[in-house]
Amino acid sequence: MGLGREKRHLVASRAARELKTGMIVNLGIGIPTLVADYVPPDIHVVFQAENGILGYGPTPREGEEDPFLCNAGGLPVTLSKEASYFDSTVAFGMIRRGLLDLTILGALQVSEEGDLANWIVPGKRVPGMGGAIELAQKARRVIVATEHLARDGRPKILRACTFPLTTRKSVQLIITDMAVIQVTEQGLVLQEVAKEYEPGDVVQATEARLIIPPHVERF
Amino acid sequence: MNEREKALSKVSTLEEALKYINDGTVLMFGGFGGIGNPPTLVEGILQKGVKNLFLIGNDTGFPRVGIGRLVTAGRVKKIITSHIGSNPVAGEQMHRGELDVEFSPQGTLAERIRAGGMGLGGFLTDVGIGTMVEEGKQKIVSLGKEYLLETALTAEVAIIHADRADTFGNLTYIRSARNFNPLVAMAADITIVEADEIVPLGTLDPEVIVTPGVYVDLVIPSGGVNWKWAWEEKKGT
Numbered sequence: 001m002g003l004g005r006e007k008r009h010l011v012a013s014r015a016a017r018e019l020k021t022g023m024i025v026n027l028g029i030g031i032p033t034l035v036a037d038y039v040p041p042d043i044h045v046v047f048q049a050e051n052g053i054l055g056y057g058p059t060p061r062e063g064e065e066d067p068f069l070c071n072a073g074g075l076p077v078t079l080s081k082e083a084s085y086f087d088s089t090v091a092f093g094m095i096r097r098g099l100l101d102l103t104i105l106g107a108l109q110v111s112e113e114g115d116l117a118n119w120i121v122p123g124k125r126v127p128g129m130g131g132a133i134e135l136a137q138k139a140r141r142v143i144v145a146t147e148h149l150a151r152d153g154r155p156k157i158l159r160a161c162t163f164p165l166t167t168r169k170s171v172q173l174i175i176t177d178m179a180v181i182q183v184t185e186q187g188l189v190l191q192e193v194a195k196e197y198e199p200g201d202v203v204q205a206t207e208a209r210l211i212i213p214p215h216v217e218r219f
Numbered sequence: 220m221n222e223r224e225k226a227l228s229k230v231s232t233l234e235e236a237l238k239y240i241n242d243g244t245v246l247m248f249g250g251f252g253g254i255g256n257p258p259t260l261v262e263g264i265l266q267k268g269v270k271n272l273f274l275i276g277n278d279t280g281f282p283r284v285g286i287g288r289l290v291t292a293g294r295v296k297k298i299i300t301s302h303i304g305s306n307p308v309a310g311e312q313m314h315r316g317e318l319d320v321e322f323s324p325q326g327t328l329a330e331r332i333r334a335g336g337m338g339l340g341g342f343l344t345d346v347g348i349g350t351m352v353e354e355g356k357q358k359i360v361s362l363g364k365e366y367l368l369e370t371a372l373t374a375e376v377a378i379i380h381a382d383r384a385d386t387f388g389n390l391t392y393i394r395s396a397r398n399f400n401p402l403v404a405m406a407a408d409i410t411i412v413e414a415d416e417i418v419p420l421g422t423l424d425p426e427v428i429v430t431p432g433v434y435v436d437l438v439i440p441s442g443g444v445n446w447k448w449a450w451e452e453k454k455g456t
Binding site: 065089126127134 | 241252254255278281300301302303304305310313320322324325326327329330333343344345346347349350351352356392394395396397398399400401402429444448449450454
């Protein structure tokens, strides 16, 4: 990953503020996985994982990891009281049936219209889609949590994606180490800017057009 | 064991199980990110020197974890899977043209395996419509909505990790190590299970059995996980 630990955790903690009590939530691999460790104490959500868990909690303390209790990224988690286990067809049955209120996913590219590309870097890297297509296509709300810039310094937020798409018009909110950007009918709206940046910095690091409202919050 | 128990027993050995896994075998595996991959069978396949395997399963694990070890050792020629991102060796082999990778969205892959295990030809889904996933697939309109026809997957041999198996091959799994295991168990001509515990008939409550023994051909004891998990190696970073 191109970002330092601190920035990744900043993105995850900001993304965690989008959680609302009662939500069924799936977290993608990478920065999104960290969100489970930042759930505000007064918010009660149920995390779902593609490998067949409904109801997992934060990362266990060191020494208390259970190798047979991991999230879809292969990292140890803890179990919540409401938990159940099932096979992966049931996990995806829930997803396709529209039972997920929210998914938070990583991205290689996101477009002005909310198109998402996150499984192929043409000619370079093909990690595969995993469950991202089902999640982005079927969850009620799709948030991207990612580095603002790609590893090579190129913008990830573009007028149109150049990489093969995961889904079209599915992303509703983009949270990065620089900004929180809402995808609207009118285009991308800059909602919040990280403390160390100015709106102008975000515009410069974004290829897509940004609508900048009179008041932009800080995070 | 009484006579009936002996007659129904599928308990076997690693050596016997490996007779079914040879160069070019179409091999399905259970597991997800290494968790639920059968460690003793993977080690046995490595030791036997089997090559040109055609794998079907969720992902290629990590380079030194689970099924990923077969990929790293260059024993795999083709794989139908949903994700290779956690195993950079798989990516390198793919780019060099040594490993043929066919991607299926994860839920679609799981359902294709289930369809194979359930004796179906395939199923309809709208997942991936409008993306590369639809390329080469037949589109079918059902009840006024457009779907892709996704075909069923079966294999010659399936390798499974179970928590408990009775001697007839009734299986229970452990926590998130269930994942693809009960699906893969139904979809192959020969299903080989390695179990952490093998118990006498009548020990497992029929209410909690996940995979009925009819799907299982051989049960062997597991030697347990013989790799370090990726999160153990990454500790402190």
